[in-house]
Every structure is written in C-alpha cells, then in structure tokens.
Amino acid sequence: MKIGVITSAYPEFEDDPHGIFVHRLMKEISKQGYDVKVMAPYTGGKTEYLLDGVKVERFHYFYPKRFQRLCGRSGMIDNVKEGFFVKFQVLTFILFNLVNSVSKLKDRDLIHVHWLIPNGLGALIVKKIFKIPYISTIYGEEVYLSKRYKIDFILRSFINNSNRSVAISKGTLESCLKIGLKTETFDVIPFGVDTDFFRPLNINRDLKTFQILSVGYLIERKGFEYLIKAMQNVLKxxxxxxxxxxxxxxxxxxxxxxxxxxxxxxNVEILKNVSDEELLNLYNSSDLFILPSIVDSQGNTEGLGVVLLEAMACKVPVIGSNIGGIPDIIQDGETGLLVPEKNISKLSKAVINLVENENFRNKLANGGYNLVEDKFNWRKIAQSYISIYTQISNK
Known part of the structure; x- marks a missing residue:
C-alpha cells in the first residue's frame, strides 16, 4: 500500500527533533513494508531526501524563498506571532500545500494528515478529485487554532470528511468533543517512544549530585519558568x-x-539541542525528569508529552503537570507524579519528596518503564494505525 503523509513538521536529518514523533511513526510503518511518502514545508536543507526508508519532499510556501518564516523550529503557532508578514504566509502556505498535495500525492492509496489545521484542505481536495481516502491525527493544536480564529466549522468539515480520525490522548479527544465532534468518529492512539533506542544504560553517576532533566522547545506552554522558580525552594x-x-x-x-x-x-543550565545519543546519556545520567507544561496565554497546551515517555523508557522517575494529555502517561503515584500547572510550591514539594525518598523514586521508575513497554511502544502504535489503514482500504 502507498501511503501519502501531509504534515507541517518533519525532521531534516536523523537527530533533528522537529516533528520527530511523526517520523518515528512513519518509519515504523515503512518497516512493515508500506511505501511512505511525506510532504512537508521547506525549513532549510534539501527539498528531497530519504530518511530511514521514508521518502520526504519539501515544498516552498512563499517567494522569494529567503523570506519564508512560518515553518521554523518553534512551530507555526509561535512563529505566526511575529507579525502581519508571517500571518500572511499562512494563506500562501495553504495554497502551496494544496497545489503540492494534488500534484505529488495523487498516486497514493491513502493519505495520512497530521495537523488538519492547516494541512486538511489538500487531503480533502485529493479525496474529492482522485477518490483517495484520508485519515487524520489530531494533536490538540488544531482545536486551539480553530477556536482562536473562529474557524472550528472548518475543522469539523475536515474531520467529518476524513475516513477516520485519531486523537493522541483523552485530553485531545475531550477538546474535540467541545467543538461538536462525536466520540464515535475517533480512535485514541497515543504517540510513543522508540524503546529499542531509549532504554536504561549502565552509567556511572555523580552520587554527590541529584540531577534533574527537562527537555523541550523554549516556549511559553512548556512552563520552564515555573520549574526554574521552583528550584529556588528546592535548593534552600x-x-x-x-x-x-x-x-x-x-x-x-x-x-x-x-x-x-x-x-x-x-545549579541550572540550559543546553542547546543535542543529538539523540547525547540525549539518551542525559536521561540515563538523571535522577528525575520534569515536564512543567502549562495552558499558555493563547489557550494552547501539551497534547501528550513524548519526552516523558523517553524518560520513562530509560527508567527515570517523572513529574508532569496535570493538564492536556499528560495524565494519559502519568498515573499519579504509580508511574510518576502529577502536579497542578504553574504551582511552584507543589512542584517544589514533589521534587523534595523524590529527593528524599529513593524507594519511591524506584517505584515510579519501574511503574513508568512497564507502562511504556506495554502501551507506548512504537511497534504496537504503528500496528494500530496499520489496522485503520487496512480497514479503510478494504471498504
């Protein structure tokens, strides 16, 4: 089966974190014998390449090309805040996305769309013209954008025309239901972690230091400022x-x-993006991982929290905010600790609790590791998507 993928974010190279979870899914599906071709916007580098067996083609969405600003590392939601010039590029992006979808994906048997806002129109037109079915993966940002710009009727139309839709968490599904979508049109399939790569290692740690790690884009909804402020209380x-x-x-x-x-x-250090190998070593050198995400000033939040899964796969105990899709990963007191967003006091107390209690840390680490192996393994997740592909192709 030939699968076409439309996405706004996709890695340019092996260690590129930009849209890495989309690649890991499509890589696993490709390994199962499917012909996968990804169409994504240009963010630099090559326009055509092969990455782990997945064919990638990138399209330009604004001319002159050097002025393209919409699809950078921070993501569209944050880039579009730069002003009218970048906002205008949303329109040109939709146009060139549509043109490229029609011209480059018309030979596919099925289209898989990530982020229906802004990528859904191309899939819808390809379906109408060439009768090629499409499925969509919903992350939550689409719902936020549709509500913010009062275009939720467009999102509903894309989902209603989709042959099947997948929400990545229960929290994402709930946000879809709030704009009038129905539960029966959805599957809930989480994104996962490469447990062959992210795994426990025997690393000699500095026993005199209690090392905390956090990973993510340095944007508002990741909540890093609250973690930094919580460190004041911990260090006392x-x-x-x-x-x-x-x-x-x-x-x-x-x-x-x-x-x-x-x-x-x-006591607090910010590191630039590191390679996967370096990140693996950082996870395994840490005593605790924290993702302090928040609902940001625009109403957007964490769809799932893949970095939590990576830490858990390395048998590191985790703390996360009780928002978005994070509760799908963390069962409080069993696979990690949940704390209220932006609550510096409770976050500090949770950290101190784990600094003081090694047995509790080990319990959470083991619980998280077992959960990832059971529920968030990419092989199992890919099989869930392949099952949907098969159901649609057999109709």
Missing part, C-alpha cells in the same frame, strides 16, 4: 540539586535572564 533544602534544560527557542534569552536574576547559575 538541598544544595546538591542541579537542573539541566535541553532545548532552544524564542524564550531562551528570557529564561537565561531569569536564571541569572535568581542567582541559580551554578
């Missing part, structure tokens, strides 16, 4: 605790200034 009791934040993004300067203003330079 345990001076040997250190925090590493791995990522880059528009808030890098603000976060570094916050670290400096709070005199946390010796």
């Amino acid at each position: 009791k345990y001076a040997n605790v250190k925090l590493k934040i791995v990522g880059s993004g528009p808030l890098e300067g603000d976060l570094k200034s916050l670290i400096n203003d709070l005199n946390l330079d010796k």
Whole structure:
C-alpha cells in the first residue's frame, strides 16, 4: 500500500527533533513494508531526501524563498506571532500545500494528515478529485487554532470528511468533543517512544549530585519558568540539586535572564539541542525528569508529552503537570507524579519528596518503564494505525 503523509513538521536529518514523533511513526510503518511518502514545508536543507526508508519532499510556501518564516523550529503557532508578514504566509502556505498535495500525492492509496489545521484542505481536495481516502491525527493544536480564529466549522468539515480520525490522548479527544465532534468518529492512539533506542544504560553517576532533566522547545506552554522558580525552594533544602534544560527557542534569552536574576547559575543550565545519543546519556545520567507544561496565554497546551515517555523508557522517575494529555502517561503515584500547572510550591514539594525518598523514586521508575513497554511502544502504535489503514482500504 502507498501511503501519502501531509504534515507541517518533519525532521531534516536523523537527530533533528522537529516533528520527530511523526517520523518515528512513519518509519515504523515503512518497516512493515508500506511505501511512505511525506510532504512537508521547506525549513532549510534539501527539498528531497530519504530518511530511514521514508521518502520526504519539501515544498516552498512563499517567494522569494529567503523570506519564508512560518515553518521554523518553534512551530507555526509561535512563529505566526511575529507579525502581519508571517500571518500572511499562512494563506500562501495553504495554497502551496494544496497545489503540492494534488500534484505529488495523487498516486497514493491513502493519505495520512497530521495537523488538519492547516494541512486538511489538500487531503480533502485529493479525496474529492482522485477518490483517495484520508485519515487524520489530531494533536490538540488544531482545536486551539480553530477556536482562536473562529474557524472550528472548518475543522469539523475536515474531520467529518476524513475516513477516520485519531486523537493522541483523552485530553485531545475531550477538546474535540467541545467543538461538536462525536466520540464515535475517533480512535485514541497515543504517540510513543522508540524503546529499542531509549532504554536504561549502565552509567556511572555523580552520587554527590541529584540531577534533574527537562527537555523541550523554549516556549511559553512548556512552563520552564515555573520549574526554574521552583528550584529556588528546592535548593534552600538541598544544595546538591542541579537542573539541566535541553532545548532552544524564542524564550531562551528570557529564561537565561531569569536564571541569572535568581542567582541559580551554578545549579541550572540550559543546553542547546543535542543529538539523540547525547540525549539518551542525559536521561540515563538523571535522577528525575520534569515536564512543567502549562495552558499558555493563547489557550494552547501539551497534547501528550513524548519526552516523558523517553524518560520513562530509560527508567527515570517523572513529574508532569496535570493538564492536556499528560495524565494519559502519568498515573499519579504509580508511574510518576502529577502536579497542578504553574504551582511552584507543589512542584517544589514533589521534587523534595523524590529527593528524599529513593524507594519511591524506584517505584515510579519501574511503574513508568512497564507502562511504556506495554502501551507506548512504537511497534504496537504503528500496528494500530496499520489496522485503520487496512480497514479503510478494504471498504
């Protein structure tokens, strides 16, 4: 079967984190013998290449090409805030997305769309012209965008015309139901983690230091400022605790200034994006992983929290905010700890609790590891999607 993929984010190279979870799914589906061709917007580098058996073609969405600004590393939602010029590129993006969908994916047997807003129109037109069915994966950002710009009727139309839709978490499904979509039109299939790669390693740790790790784009909805502020309270009791934040993004300067203003330079460090191998070592060198995500000022939040899964696959205990899709991953007190978003006091207390209680840390680490192996393995997730592909193709 020939699968066409329309997505706004996709890696350019092996260690590129941009849309990496989409690639890991399509890579696994490709390994099962499916011919996968991805169409994504240009973000730099090559326009055509093969990545782990997946064919990738990138299209330009604005001319002159050097002025393309919409599809950068921070994602469309954050890039579009830069002003009218970038907002205008949303229109040209939709146009060129449509043209390329029709011209490059008309030989496919099925289209798989990621982020129906802004990618759904191409799939819909291909279905109407060439009778090629499509399925859609909903992350939550589409719902947020449709509500913000009062175009939820467009999202409903794309989903209603989709042969099947998949929400990545119960939280994402709930947000879809709030705009009038029906439960029976959806499957809930989470995104996962490559457990062959992200795994426990025997690494000699610095036993004098309690190392905390956090990973993600440096944007508002990741909530890093609250984690940094929580470190103040933690360090009052345990001076040997250190925090590493791995990522880059528009808030890098603000976060570094916050670290400096709070005199946390010796205990809090921001690292630029690292290779997968380096990230694997960082997970395994850490005593605790934290994802302090929030509902941001625009109403957007965490669809699932894949980095939590990566940490859990390495047998690292985790703390996450009780929002979005994170509760699908963390069963409080069993596979990790849930804390209210933006609550610096409760986040601090949760950290101190785990610093003090090694047995509890081990319990959470083992519980998280077993959950990932059972529910969030990419092989199983790919099989769930392949089952949907097969059902649609057999109709």
